[in-house]
Amino acid sequence: MPLSIINSFASWVLKQRIHQIELFLKYPNEVQEELLHNLLMASENTVIGKKYDFASINSYQTFAERVPIASYEELQPLIERTRQGEQGVFWESPIKWFAKSSGTTNAKSKFIPVSNEALEDCHYKGSKDLLCLYLNNNEDSELFLGKSLRLGGSSQIYENNNTFFGDLSAILIENMPIWAEFSSTPSSKTSLMSEWESKIAAIINETKNENVTSFAGVPSWMLVLMNKVLENTGKQSLLELWPNLEVYFHGGVSFSPYKEQYKKILPSKDFRYYEIYNASEGFFAIQDLNNSSDLLLMLDYGIFYEFIPMETFGTPNQKVIRLADVELNKNYAIVITTNSGLWRYLIGDTVRFTSLNPYRIRVTGRTKHHINVFGEELMVENTDQAIAKACQITQTEVIDYTVAPIFMQDKEKGAHEWMIEFKKNPADVGLFQKVLDETLQTLNSDYEAKRYNNMTLNPLVINVARENLFYDWLKERDKLGGQHKIPRLSNQRDYLEQLKEM
Numbered sequence: 001m002p003l004s005i006i007n008s009f010a011s012w013v014l015k016q017r018i019h020q021i022e023l024f025l026k027y028p029n030e031v032q033e034e035l036l037h038n039l040l041m042a043s044e045n046t047v048i049g050k051k052y053d054f055a056s057i058n059s060y061q062t063f064a065e066r067v068p069i070a071s072y073e074e075l076q077p078l079i080e081r082t083r084q085g086e087q088g089v090f091w092e093s094p095i096k097w098f099a100k101s102s103g104t105t106n107a108k109s110k111f112i113p114v115s116n117e118a119l120e121d122c123h124y125k126g127s128k129d130l131l132c133l134y135l136n137n138n139e140d141s142e143l144f145l146g147k148s149l150r151l152g153g154s155s156q157i158y159e160n161n162n163t164f165f166g167d168l169s170a171i172l173i174e175n176m177p178i179w180a181e182f183s184s185t186p187s188s189k190t191s192l193m194s195e196w197e198s199k200i201a202a203i204i205n206e207t208k209n210e211n212v213t214s215f216a217g218v219p220s221w222m223l224v225l226m227n228k229v230l231e232n233t234g235k236q237s238l239l240e241l242w243p244n245l246e247v248y249f250h251g252g253v254s255f256s257p258y259k260e261q262y263k264k265i266l267p268s269k270d271f272r273y274y275e276i277y278n279a280s281e282g283f284f285a286i287q288d289l290n291n292s293s294d295l296l297l298m299l300d301y302g303i304f305y306e307f308i309p310m311e312t313f314g315t316p317n318q319k320v321i322r323l324a325d326v327e328l329n330k331n332y333a334i335v336i337t338t339n340s341g342l343w344r345y346l347i348g349d350t351v352r353f354t355s356l357n358p359y360r361i362r363v364t365g366r367t368k369h370h371i372n373v374f375g376e377e378l379m380v381e382n383t384d385q386a387i388a389k390a391c392q393i394t395q396t397e398v399i400d401y402t403v404a405p406i407f408m409q410d411k412e413k414g415a416h417e418w419m420i421e422f423k424k425n426p427a428d429v430g431l432f433q434k435v436l437d438e439t440l441q442t443l444n445s446d447y448e449a450k451r452y453n454n455m456t457l458n459p460l461v462i463n464v465a466r467e468n469l470f471y472d473w474l475k476e477r478d479k480l481g482g483q484h485k486i487p488r489l490s491n492q493r494d495y496l497e498q499l500k501e502m
Contacts, residue, residue, distance in 0.1 A: 017132045024299040025358045029324040036060065036304040039337060048078065048090045048343060060322055064306075069320060069335060069344050072110050079111055085161040091115055091341030097175075098165040099280035111165055112280040117339040119175055122301040123168075126276070126283030129298065130249060133288045134274055138246075143213050146244050147185040151203070151217030151225055156194050168280045185210045196480035200225055204232050212242040218252035219262075220400065220485065224471075226265055238265050251276040253485055254363075256384040261397050261423065277363055281347050282338055285361055294360040299323075302339030307332035310350060310377075313367060326353050331379065333367050350379065369487040373405040374414050374456050376447040378440070380488045386439040387420075394432045397423035400470040402486050404496040406461065415458040419499050421465035433462050465499065473499060 024031040040057050043049040052066050068074075078090050079098075087094045093115060101110035114123075135141055152169030164171075173188050186206040193199035203225065215222060226238060235241050245266065255275060262273070277285040277295050282303050285295035297305070305323050310331040312319045320335060334349050336342060348368060351361040365380035372378070387398055399421040406415040418436075426432040437460050441448035450456040474480055486495050 017129060018136055020300070021129065021132075028299050028359055029322075031299050032304055032323055033060065035300065035302065036063065036337065039302070039304060039339065042092045042339075043090070043341065046088050046090055046092060046341070047081075048341070064320060067344050069308075069346055070342075071346050075342065075345065079113060082113065083111060083160055083163050083165070085163065089341075090343065091339075093117065095340065096163045097171050098163060099168040099171055100165050101280050110280075112168075113340045113342070114168070114171055114280075115340040117302060118282065119172075121339060122283050122303065123172055123278070125301060126278060126286065126298065130274065130276055130286050133286055133296075134247060134249075134272075137288075137290050138272070141246060142244065143246065144183060146211035146213030146242075147183055148214040148216050148249075149186075149203075149207050149210075149212045150184050150191065151215075151222050152191050185212065196475075200228055204229055208233060208241060210242075211244055213244050213246055215245075215248040215250075217250065219250050219255050219258045220253055222248075222250065223258055223261060226262075230265060237267055239268055239271075245271060247272045247274055249274050249276060251278055254380065254384040256388040257391070257398050257401070259388065260391060277361075279347065279349070281336060281342060281345065282340075284334075288360075294354045294362060297323075297359040297361055299359070304337040306335040306337075306344065307351075308335060308346075310367075323359065326356070326359075328353050328356060331364055352381075365489070366487070369489050371403060371405055371416065371489045371491055373407065373491055374450050376444065376450045376457065378403075378416070378444060378447055378489060382440055382443045382447070383488060385443055386436050389439045390432050390435040393435045394426040394428065396426040396432065399423050400465075400486070401488065402495050402499065403489050404493045405491065406458075407493075413454060413456060413458050416460045417463065417493075417496060418460060419463045419465050419469075419496055421467070421469050425464060429462060429464060433460060436460065436462075463500065469499060469502060473502060476502075 040049075040054045040063065044055045049055070057063050057066060075090075082089050082095055083098060091113065095113045095115050097114040097119075098111040099114050101112055131143070135143065152167070152173060157164050157166040157170055157174060170192060173191055176188070186203050190199070190202045190206050193202060208229065217225075229238065229241065230236070233241055239245055248262070248266070248271070250273065255273065259273075272290060275287040275293070275295060276283070283298065283301060284303065285297045287294070288296040299305075306320050307323070307326055308318060308320050310333060313333050326332065329352055331350050331352050334347055334351060336345050336347055338345070346367070348366050350364045350367055350370075352364050354360050354362055362381065370377065370379050383401075383403060387401060391398055401418060401420040403416050403418050406417050408414045437451070440460075441451055447457075451459075470486060471480070473486060486499075490496075
């Protein structure tokens, strides 16, 4: 069958989903209410369902009063029972897959349950919807005339009492439908290689002669691969090697610090970038418009959403609200109830809503990865935007960064200390520091107030990292690839001190 017919047919099939998406766009809160009812009804006879008497819950209010907000540590005993082979603990159907969390740099691992329903109705549905929304916005797309170059994380799948665990990307590849395997490169065998540096070489060898039309992966690690491709082939631009490239689907970390570097190796005004927001716990949101930074919250993936305003988060007055009650431009911690049996689970991410009709969000950071030592409430969204502005003004590029507080001692005021690895060092680090600091003040009024006349905070301090410092830190801890990263912001100095020692 000619590729042009396959391209047209695949586009037509994917775009049929638009009508279902329009349903939750029109009735978002009703769709969410029905979804919660279905999740409760499906799990009435589980251990957790009997504990909280799901059978008698007939309203959101009763659900919120009866079922507590849970951290991973609080759910862990139930998860561990299922990992040891017991079923029907927190979800109705058998769960044999667990995603070993790769989002944290802590030594302690999380094992997130992944049900068959979550694979089909959330993760794979999200992948199809991403293509559906992209194709709906770009009628002239020839995406399926070529293949998508995907870059996943670690491939190791481990068995434990007839259950299996590994990186989410390995689980998805292991269970991948035929349509995804057919349209992707490299092969599953290469994608599932475990040693990062050998894997990169194998990917380049296997893909450089393919007709690659799109990329999919985490921006930081994809950039490493792309630069290795250029080095290996002697090309100046990826478009010289793959002239039919049209889109990069990205997620996992903020794209802002990397955007200018991508534009240099993909120098086409027509090339598009599409962001997704997914994690081991589920597929949450998709960029639904060209040239947008906002993500459409997907409401029919078997995930019921609640939100905690960050001004009350972790306090005795903590307030939990449902989707119908969110407000624009406020930071919220996300709470999810899922078709993998995570009940009112605090995933640790923060978002703000940029639109309420439809519900669109931007990811602003992590509940644990922000700096609020001095009341400045600095979020990752602020630092990513400030880094991008400072790079633009000083004509430089950043590979990675992390920030920690300098605590007040005696009469000395506090400050923020940065470790930044530049691809190209700024000609004037002082100017970079000045632009960075001033931009942060324009983006964050709390930070601005603390910096006013150096009343609470002194000017930020920048350490210029040696080449490959962040890469070496991750390699030393066996955390190359996937969504592994050093937290951008921390209220402690542990990560910064470890980097300084290296």
